[in-house]
Every structure is written in structure tokens, then in C-alpha cells.
Amino acid sequence: MKARSVQQLFDLSGRTALVTGGSRGLGLQMARALGEAGARIMLASRKAEELEQAAAELQAADIDARWVAADCAQEADIQRLASETLQRMGEVDILVNNAGASWGAPAEDHPLAAWDKVMNLNVRGYFLLSQALGKASMIPRGKGAIINLASIAALGGNPLAMKTIAYNTSKGAVLNFTRALAGEWGHYGIRVNAICPGFFRTKMASVLIDTVGEDKMKAGAPLGRLGDDEDLKGLTLLYASDAGKHITGQWMAVDGGVSAIIAA
Secondary structure, three states: OOOHHHHHHHOOOOOOEEEOOOOHHHHHHHHHHHOOOOEEEEEEEEEEHHHHHHHHHHHHHHOOOOEOOOOOHHHHHHHHHHHHHHHOOOOOEEEEEEOOOOEEHHHHHOOOOHHHHHHHHHHHHHHHHHHHHHHHHHHHHHHHEEEEOOOHHHHHHHHOOOEHHHHHHEEEEEEEEEEEEEEEHHOOOOOEEEEEEEOEOOHHHHHHHHHHHHHHHHEEEEEEEOOOOOEEEEEHHHHOHHHOOOOOOOOOEEEEHHHHHHOO
16 A cells, blocks of 8 residues: 555544534644544533534634534433434544543542542543444444543642642543553554643633742743643644554643653
């Protein structure tokens, strides 16, 4: 077989992607990247108004984008999301598990309900949606790409001021979920990889950034800045496309070098 060009390897024309938590922030950035490469996009999150606005934004950029409102912490909603996506879009080639939650509280006083909320969305939801689309679409066709959003919080502990033990624990679980699923589903032709973002100015991270101070957060990264609206696009496209067809069970930090300092 003649080797394809770089442009051909990254081309997602004819493929369909489902992006959870896709109405804003990192999810919308990743959805845009996939759409710009030619994929049709289904966005999912809890709030219909935000989804409608996000889909319109993508459509204005000539991206085929649709949406389904669903709570990915609820099993019934996950099954409905998978079923409706397949019904409206056909087979799903790419799944981006991005919907997530965090909670700040000291470990000794962390509410159990909050712990369960974080785990149900950040871990259980990823598993259930991957299982649903794997069985219904990816496994029968012998192909698919799953991208799980972890975090650099998965790579170690946090300073005392952060108090996000449930979030850190859930994202550590996402990394091993990624490795385990990649090992099990590789023979089906399904690739599973994870992205570990650092500090981006998202709604989830804004409280921490405002508390610590943006200048201090920037100073803690070797590149001296926070992530922006472009920084996840390249890795997302690599994982989703044939350019990454020999990559599975891996994670990469997109954090301006913060994790390199932690590791050192």
C-alpha cells in the first residue's frame, strides 16, 4: 500500500464523533478540531441552551454539528445518548469522553455525596458510554477511537490549598481505565488514549486560577502561560485520526511543562 500523505492521515472526512461535555471549554475546542478535519459532530452535555449555541457556532464554521442534552452521570441518559446518536448520525467512529466534575473539600470532611458525584461522572460515565458505543458500533465494525480526558491531577498529589481528592482520584482512575480498555479492545481495532490537560481558563479551573492568581499559575509552567483555545486541537486530531493508528493505551500531558517539573 502506498504511504498516505500527512494531509490524508489527518483527514476525518466521512467519520462521526460524539463529544461529551462538548458545549463549551475543552470539549468544544476538541469538537471544533475534529470538525475542522472533516468529521460530523454530535455534542452532548446537560444544558440544551448551551448545546444549541455551541452547535450553531460550529455550523457557522461549516461543520456538521448536532446535539443531544444528556447527563453522563446517569445510566439511563447515557444509554439514551448512545441510542439517539446512532439513530441520528449512524455509526460512531470517535468518542471523546470529556464531561467531568470536580469538588473542593478537605479529605477529612469531604461529603460522600460529592465524592459519588465526581466518580459517577468522571469514571463510571466514561465506562458506560464506551461500553454502549463499543458494543453497538465499534466492536462489530472492528474500528474506533476513544479519547478520555484525564488531567495532570492524575499524575500526583495536590498542594494543600487545592483540596480536590475526589477529582485527583477519578482522573487517576481514568488513566488506568484507558490502559485497561486499550489492552482489551486492541484486537477489535479500537484505540483508546487519554489527554492530561494542565491549567486552561475553563469554568472548572477558573476558581482555582482566580484564587491562586493567574500570574502565579503562569509562572509555575516552563512555557509561562495557561492553555488556550488551540492547545488541545493537535493531540485530539492525532488520537482520532489514522495519523495515530499505532498509538493506544497512552496518555500525554498538555500543560506547558508543569508535569515535567513535578516529575523531576
